[in-house]
Amino acid sequence: MSKRFRFVVILVLLAVAFSFLYPTIKWYVLIPVKDKELAAGTRNQIKLYAEREAGEALKALLAFDSLENLPEEYLFLTQSAKERFKIEKKPVPKVWSVEDVLKSFAGRAEVLVELEDHYREEILSLKELRSHTIQLGLDLKGGMRALIQADLKTLEESQGSSLSPEEKEDAIRRALEILNNRIDQFGVTEPQIRRSGEDMITVELPGEADPERMRKFIQGKGLLNFHIVNEEALTLFKGYQQANPGAYIDEIGKILQPDILPKGTILIGVYEKDAYGIDLLKGFTVVNSEAGLSGNYIRDARVNADQITGKPIVHFFLTREGGDIFYKLTSDNVNKTMAVVLDDKVKAQARIAEPIRDAVRVTGFAREEAESLALVLRTGALPVPLDIINQVAIGASLGEDAIQQGVKAITYGFILVIIFMFLYYKGSGLIADLALMLNLYFIVSILSVFNFTLTLPSIAGVVLTVGMAVDANVIIFERIKEEYRLGKSAKAAIKAGFAKAFWAILDANITTFIAALALSQLGKGPVAGFAVTLAVGIVSSMFTALFVSRLIFDFGTDVLGIKKISISWRRMSR
Amino acid sequence: MKRVIKFTKMRFLMISLSLIFIIAGGVGFYLQGGFNLGIDFTAGLSQQIRINPIGAAAPIEKVRQAMSGFEGLNLQVIGNPDNQEFIVKVQAPQEDRDFQEKMEMRIFDSLAEEFGQANIEIRSTDFVGPRYSEDLLGQTVSITIVALVLILLYTAFRFHFIFAAAAVICLLHDVAIMLGVLVVFQMEVTTTTAAAILTIIGYSLNDTIVIFDRIRENRSLLRDTDLATLINTSITQSLGRTILTSLTTLMAVVSIYIFGTGEIRNFALNMIIGVVVGTYSTIFIASSIVLGWQRAIERRRRAIELKKFGRLPAGPSAPKVEEAKVPAIEAPAAEKPDSERAAIAVTRSQPVRKKRKKKKR
Numbered sequence: 001m002s003k004r005f006r007f008v009v010i011l012v013l014l015a016v017a018f019s020f021l022y023p024t025i026k027w028y029v030l031i032p033v034k035d036k037e038l039a040a041g042t043r044n045q046i047k048l049y050a051e052r053e054a055g056e057a058l059k060a061l062l063a064f065d066s067l068e069n070l071p072e073e074y075l076f077l078t079q080s081a082k083e084r085f086k087i088e089k090k091p092v093p094k095v096w097s098v099e100d101v102l103k104s105f106a107g108r109a110e111v112l113v114e115l116e117d118h119y120r121e122e123i124l125s126l127k128e129l130r131s132h133t134i135q136l137g138l139d140l141k142g143g144m145r146a147l148i149q150a151d152l153k154t155l156e157e158s159q160g161s162s163l164s165p166e167e168k169e170d171a172i173r174r175a176l177e178i179l180n181n182r183i184d185q186f187g188v189t190e191p192q193i194r195r196s197g198e199d200m201i202t203v204e205l206p207g208e209a210d211p212e213r214m215r216k217f218i219q220g221k222g223l224l225n226f227h228i229v230n231e232e233a234l235t236l237f238k239g240y241q242q243a244n245p246g247a248y249i250d251e252i253g254k255i256l257q258p259d260i261l262p263k264g265t266i267l268i269g270v271y272e273k274d275a276y277g278i279d280l281l282k283g284f285t286v287v288n289s290e291a292g293l294s295g296n297y298i299r300d301a302r303v304n305a306d307q308i309t310g311k312p313i314v315h316f317f318l319t320r321e322g323g324d325i326f327y328k329l330t331s332d333n334v335n336k337t338m339a340v341v342l343d344d345k346v347k348a349q350a351r352i353a354e355p356i357r358d359a360v361r362v363t364g365f366a367r368e369e370a371e372s373l374a375l376v377l378r379t380g381a382l383p384v385p386l387d388i389i390n391q392v393a394i395g396a397s398l399g400e401d402a403i404q405q406g407v408k409a410i411t412y413g414f415i416l417v418i419i420f421m422f423l424y425y426k427g428s429g430l431i432a433d434l435a436l437m438l439n440l441y442f443i444v445s446i447l448s449v450f451n452f453t454l455t456l457p458s459i460a461g462v463v464l465t466v467g468m469a470v471d472a473n474v475i476i477f478e479r480i481k482e483e484y485r486l487g488k489s490a491k492a493a494i495k496a497g498f499a500k501a502f503w504a505i506l507d508a509n510i511t512t513f514i515a516a517l518a519l520s521q522l523g524k525g526p527v528a529g530f531a532v533t534l535a536v537g538i539v540s541s542m543f544t545a546l547f548v549s550r551l552i553f554d555f556g557t558d559v560l561g562i563k564k565i566s567i568s569w570r571r572m573s574r
Numbered sequence: 575m576k577r578v579i580k581f582t583k584m585r586f587l588m589i590s591l592s593l594i595f596i597i598a599g600g601v602g603f604y605l606q607g608g609f610n611l612g613i614d615f616t617a618g619l620s621q622q623i624r625i626n627p628i629g630a631a632a633p634i635e636k637v638r639q640a641m642s643g644f645e646g647l648n649l650q651v652i653g654n655p656d657n658q659e660f661i662v663k664v665q666a667p668q669e670d671r672d673f674q675e676k677m678e679m680r681i682f683d684s685l686a687e688e689f690g691q692a693n694i695e696i697r698s699t700d701f702v703g704p705r706y707s708e709d710l711l712g713q714t715v716s717i718t719i720v721a722l723v724l725i726l727l728y729t730a731f732r733f734h735f736i737f738a739a740a741a742v743i744c745l746l747h748d749v750a751i752m753l754g755v756l757v758v759f760q761m762e763v764t765t766t767t768a769a770a771i772l773t774i775i776g777y778s779l780n781d782t783i784v785i786f787d788r789i790r791e792n793r794s795l796l797r798d799t800d801l802a803t804l805i806n807t808s809i810t811q812s813l814g815r816t817i818l819t820s821l822t823t824l825m826a827v828v829s830i831y832i833f834g835t836g837e838i839r840n841f842a843l844n845m846i847i848g849v850v851v852g853t854y855s856t857i858f859i860a861s862s863i864v865l866g867w868q869r870a871i872e873r874r875r876r877a878i879e880l881k882k883f884g885r886l887p888a889g890p891s892a893p894k895v896e897e898a899k900v901p902a903i904e905a906p907a908a909e910k911p912d913s914e915r916a917a918i919a920v921t922r923s924q925p926v927r928k929k930r931k932k933k934k935r
Binding site for chain 1: 622674675678695696697698699700701702703705706717718720721724725728729732766769772773775776777779780781783784786787788791811812814815818819821822823824825826827828829830832833834835837838841842845
């Protein structure tokens with residue numbers, strides 16, 4: 001390979017690495033803290049935020065003198081306005097006034113939608129950006145993690161028979177449903193809930209360090225209830241909502257003026273699953289605060305297909321006692337809407353067509369909606385007891401200490417090694433130092449593109465890599481020195497040194513890599529993070545030593561015509 | 575060339591030294607009643623607590639007194655005692671569902687009574703249930719074994735089986751000494767310790783392989799030398815590199831040790847011990863095992879031949895067909911079959927084979 005080609009390869013890799021690294025730099029340096037917090041929130045919180053911002057923006061726009069030029073922060077509105085102007089074949093104005101823009105919309109509601117979309121997209125794009133950055137682990141920013149196991153044994157005992165694999169799977173899904181449903185109770189931070197293995201669930205709550213809250217979050221079965229929608233109160237609420245766009249509820253979805261609603265009714269959010277299976281706030285409804293029937297009376301819920309139309313039907317069955325209560329409830333409320341409420345969230349609504357006893361059919365859903373409703377109903381029928389089997393809580397102040405420790409350890413370890421290499425190897429030491437810096441750069445960029453979570457152990461992995469990464473360079477330098485002592489020319493000594501060091505470096509690094517891979521299988525926790533950084537470090541240090549250092553040496557001998565290698569702290573006897 | 579240091583001459587001394595260390599570890603294990611297992615392996619609750627404000631008179635004795643009612647509770651000061659920061663550990667009994675909640679409250683209440691509720695800052699809480707800890711211990715052991723087997727396979731593939739086995743024995747030696755130090759000084763064994771041990775396995779192996787590689791290379795260059803000289807030459811030639819790499823690694827690890835606290839500091843300490851032991855075993859133990867093993871094979875072969883033919887054959891047996899094809903090079907060896915001249919057919923590596931072919935032409 002020619003030197004030019006190798007140089008281009010290195011440049012390309014540097015550029016690629018920078019593109020990996022850029023989102024992380026942008027996220028930590030350029031984006032204000034407030035926006036970062038918003039982006040860390042749940043989708044529902046983002047929706048509420050966008051709605052509120054849109055309401056305020058509309059108010060501000062209306063307050064402007066209509067002939068005034070459109071302020072810069074609202075210029076995004078002109079894009080769609082331009083298109084509407086074109087459709088109506090009106091001349092597109094060069095300078096947009098507030099009036100021009102607003103008039104292009106059919107009404108206030110449309111402006112509101114456009115504004116809301118804009119603010120939501122703004123935060124969602126930040127969320128997207130965040131998924132390409134290095135994140136700080138709980139031990140660095142503070143927070144809690146719990147590993148939860150579904151107690152299937154107790155479930156089997158209460159059911160009186162052993163569970164089939166499908167039933168076990170369903171039990172875990174019910175538990176996940178309930179946990180996901182409770183996500184919103186945690187202010188701004190976005191909890192992570194994911195399955196770990198067959199019967200376990202991992203919950204992570206960044207920023208929270210009170211184990212008590214985690215317990216509340218996890219324990220206690222989901223509260224499933226049937227409520228009757230209060231139509232009159234709903235009409236009142238809708239009027240209030242229209243009069244105060246974007247400013248009728250607070251951050252956690254509580255109505256700002258509770259006296260709008262009649263006594264005995266409450267406002268609750270209506271949720272639907274989005275494409276990712278995450279609950280998304282669709283709107284609000286008002287129900288009688290007293291539950292018509294508790295979910296404890298549900299015996300089972302299944303999805304069947306309608307024999308004639310093939311459309312999905314959710315069938316659910318109540319206990320005898322529950323059937324009596326339900327019959328009374330449905331007789332009193334024929335033609336009214338009934339809401340299925342799980343932990344204060346409306347999961348489904350249906351109109352009551354006739355009085356019903358213990359076998360209920362609900363129709364009018366798509367297949368997936370039906371499946372998800374049946375799952376919700378089963379959470380009431382078969383609660384899954386959950387046990388915390390591992391829990392870690394780290395206060396934010398401890399996290400800050402940890403970051404400082406990590407940064408100091410990296411900085412000082414790095415500086416020590418760099419100075420040492422220069423003192424010992426002189427000029428060649430500088431080449432090793434450069435390779436070392438590139439190495440760190442590549443490691444961070446690779447971690448960044450994989451959205452790696454940086455923990456204290458993984459920082460230790462980086463520090464250790466720094467110490468071990470010079471090894472490849474040391475092996476090469478020692479060989480070059482030997483060849484040089486034998487009286488070879490600089491160029492020949494370098495060539496022979498690299499050639500002879502190659503297999504030693506490869507064998508040594510592959511075996512270490514095997515150890516790192518094995519380590520990465522050790523749990524999902526801190527040790528795995530350490531192993532990943534170590535493995536990435538091994539690959540990157542081999543590249544920088546064998547490829548980058550070599551090019552610099554070749555450049556020195558071939559282009560600059562250097563005849564003497566500066567590679568030792570003492571004079572070399574030849 | 576530099577003067578060759580006769581490392582193999584010291585091998586009986588060094589192996590004895592290692593054995594003494596390992597036996598001391600075993601005795602320590604017996605006397606101390608086992609490892610000081612952290613809660614990840616034993617199940618329990620661990621909390622890092624600070625008494626605020628700093629400078630309030632809350633020495634550890636007072637904390638100890640406040641918590642004297644607890645059974646099997648372990649209290650450790652973290653960092654500078656003036657920071658009034660410490661770790662409390664309690665083991666969890668089998669299958670007690672409310673253990674975590676109850677114990678957290680008890681710890682908090684006892685401290686609050688002594689120092690006032692507002693002054694107690696729970697900086698971290700770590701709870702491990704019994705089921706989790708059992709899984710983890712099993713997982714750690716099995717992963718270490720899998721890693722060793724993989725390493726054995728790769729090394730056997732790249733070198734000769736004797737070299738691979740020697741490398742793995744050497745790793746077991748490092749692990750045994752590290753565990754010995756852990757048990758004698760009752761340092762805490764956690765998942766982080768497991769990480770340190772596996773890292774040292776990788777590190778020490780790295781060291782050993784570099785020397786084996788040199789032996790392989792020298793074998794084709796110095797065909798007239800016996801195995802002991804070959805080993806000594808190779809170790810001497812690589813000595814600079816071995817020491818330098820250990821130094822830079824130590825610099826990094828010591829930096830973690832100085833600036834870290836808690837578990838990371840433990841990790842760094844384990845690593846420091848491991849790097850020292852690993853370097854020592856690379857220089858004194860690994861190649862000695864190869865030498866001893868090879869000589870044992872040689873002796874056994876001689877014994878068998880002696881029994882069979884009543885005399886020694888003309889030369890050392892050639893385990894490789896291709897070597898037997900080159901009688902001119904084998905001849906000097908056949909003339910003086912002394913015990914130092916063990917057969918050094920130890921490689922299957924590609925590059926070396928190529929070189930030999932060139933020589934034949």
